[in-house]
Amino acid sequence: MTRELNIICNACKKPIDDQTGTLWVSNPDLNNYQDAQAAWETRNTMTLPGGAEIVVVNAADLIDHPRRAQWRAHHDACHGETVTTVYEIQAHRLKTWADLVSWTAHLMEKDWLGDTDWAPLLDAATRGESGTIVPASVPNLNA
Ligand SMILES: [Zn+2]
Structure with missing residues (x-):
């Protein structure tokens, strides 16, 4: 299969x-994000009359929103x-757009996927931007 x-x-x-x-x-990065996200939500939670809780954010709160794993x-x-607990994809198993869709479908079964930067990674790849996953047709300007 041609590398895409x-x-x-x-x-x-x-x-x-x-x-x-x-x-x-890495799991440590995931755990750090999840802890920071929980603390951020606690900081920005308001209790309404009647006891319902809502998360209220303003622009400053968005700036200090924790960064996803x-x-x-x-x-x-x-x-x-040296990170012992990781989820990894061998590079030779992600060579084509079909591979990327297949991996995404597989990862969507993981409850932690939204705690990672997978979505912006895909977004950058589809726009052909330099980054971690790059269409093979895009010259590697960093090399
Ligand atoms: Zn290297």
Whole structure:
């Protein structure tokens, strides 16, 4: 199958070739986001007369909204972090748009997907922007 997508290593900024790297998100990053999100909601919750609670936010509250857990990509040789609990996708299993749709369908079964930056990652890929998942037709300006 012809490669339609490149996964760009966050460390060296070069495409990850077949079987030499992963796209991954860590459980510690997920847990940190979920804790920060819960604290943010608590800070911004207002109790209405009658006891109902609503989250009320203004522009300043949106600025300090916690950042979702980040999907990262590394060649095996560039992977400097020791993180034992990760969800990872081997680069050779994400080469085409069909692969990306299939992985997205699979990940949508995970209750934590919305706590990651998968949606903006897809959005950037479909717009052909430089980033972590890039159409193979887009020159790698970082290399
Ligand atoms: Zn690398």
